[in-house]
Amino acid sequence: MIPAQPYLPWKVSISILHLIAALSSVFRVEYRRRTRRLWWDDYASIVPAIFACFTIAIIWLRLRRFDDSEHSQRLKVALSFMNQTCFGFTIWWSRISLALAVVRITPVWSKTRPWVIGFTCAFILNFVALVLGMTVTCAVNTAWQHVKSDILVCGPSYGVTLASVIIDIICDLLLVAFPLYRLWCIKLQPAQRRLVLLVFSTSFLTLIAVVALAIVSYGKVFKGPGALLVWVMTVKIEEAISVIACNLPVLVSWGYR
Numbered sequence: 231m232i233p234a235q236p237y238l239p240w241k242v243s244i245s246i247l248h249l250i251a252a253l254s255s256v257f258r259v260e261y262r263r264r265t266r267r268l269w270w271d272d273y274a275s276i277v278p279a280i281f282a283c284f285t286i287a288i289i290w291l292r293l294r295r296f297d298d299s300e301h302s303q304r305l306k307v308a309l310s311f312m313n314q315t316c317f318g319f320t321i322w323w324s325r326i327s328l329a330l331a332v333v334r335i336t337p338v339w340s341k342t343r344p345w346v347i348g349f350t351c352a353f354i355l356n357f358v359a360l361v362l363g364m365t366v367t368c369a370v371n372t373a374w375q376h377v378k379s380d381i382l383v384c385g386p387s388y389g390v391t392l393a394s395v396i397i398d399i400i401c402d403l404l405l406v407a408f409p410l411y412r413l414w415c416i417k418l419q420p421a422q423r424r425l426v427l428l429v430f431s432t433s434f435l436t437l438i439a440v441v442a443l444a445i446v447s448y449g450k451v452f453k454g455p456g457a458l459l460v461w462v463m464t465v466k467i468e469e470a471i472s473v474i475a476c477n478l479p480v481l482v483s484w485g486y487r
Contacts, residue, residue, distance in 0.1 A: 232454035237293040240459065244289055244466045248282045251473035255279030258480045271330035272480075277323035278473045281316045285469065288313050293459075296380050307375045310382045314364060317469060322357035324472035325401055325436070329353050331479060332408050342408065349404050356397055364394070381458055395444050402437035435475045439468045 255275045262268045292309045296302040329350040336343045368374070368384035375382065443464060 232456040232460055235456040235459045237459075240463050241289055241293050244463055244470075245286045247467065247470040248286050248289075248473075251470040251477075252279040252282040254474050254477040254481060255282075257484070258477045261480060261484045269330070269334055271327050271334055274323055274327035274330050275473075275476055278320045278327070278469075278476065281319040281323075282469065282473050284312070285316045285320065285466065288316060289466065292381065294380070298378070303375070306380070306382045310384055311365065311368065314368065314384065315361065317465065318357065318361035318364070320469045321398075321472050322353065322360070324476040325405065326350065326353050326357065327476040328405050328436070331476075332405065335409075342411065346408055349401075349408075353401060356401065360394055360397065379458070381462060383458065383462065395440075398440045398444075399437070402440055406434050406437055435478075436472055439471045439475075443468045 256279065258275055259268070259272050262272045288309055292306075292313065296306060329346070333343070333346050333350055336346050364384070371384075374384050
């Protein structure tokens with residue numbers, strides 16, 4: 231049973247976490263720029279960093295006491311939609327950046343490269359489909375918009391939710407499987423092996439975050455008056471982990487040098 235939670239500690243801690251995540255992208259891009267090694271995976275990492283900053287603003291606007299006026303209700307609905315959009319952009323563009331990193335470490339002559347490019351394109355299509363699907367679902371089913379609560383959360387349909395969880399796990403498994411294949415089935419130089427191992431490790435980290443959130447969300451782990459807030463903050467932690475994970479291989483390489 232989770233008791234009612236004060237907003238301020240959560241807002242401060244999650245904001246700091248997202249700021250660290252955004253700064254990790256800044257350091258990554260700057261490091262790659264200075265070493266003249268900027269590529270598409272680096273550019274893709276900018277997108278989740280931007281939306282991590284938006285998330286900080288939304289957290290501070292959303293986590294507060296609202297009155298019962300119609301204006302406040304509309305504001306809560308708008309903030310919920312913005313929060314949902316930020317979640318989609320942050321999570322999926324972090325994955326897309328990792329997928330492009332896998333493309334980057336896959337040689338042009340490799341038979342697996344078309345497959346890697348293919349699942350990267352699939353990630354982009356999944357991102358568009360899921361963000362649009364959840365937005366349309368929440369716009370059509372408006373019952374959640376009339377709930378009397380400081381935090382409004384749109385619960386998408388069972389089909390959308392199930393599809394989202396399954397696709398999340400499949401995509402993260404792909405991000406784990408391809409680097410693992412490169413690591414064990416192809417002879418690599420020590421430096422290349424370290425980079426592949428880093429990509430594999432960070433992909434595994436995102437997979438753990440997705441599975442943990444799915445268990446928390448659908449296993450009814452959180453109960454009590456503070457359950458909704460803790461669940462929302464758990465989602466924010468997953469977002470920050472995803473951004474940091476997509477930048478971690480580059481940051482570790484920078485630290486190693």
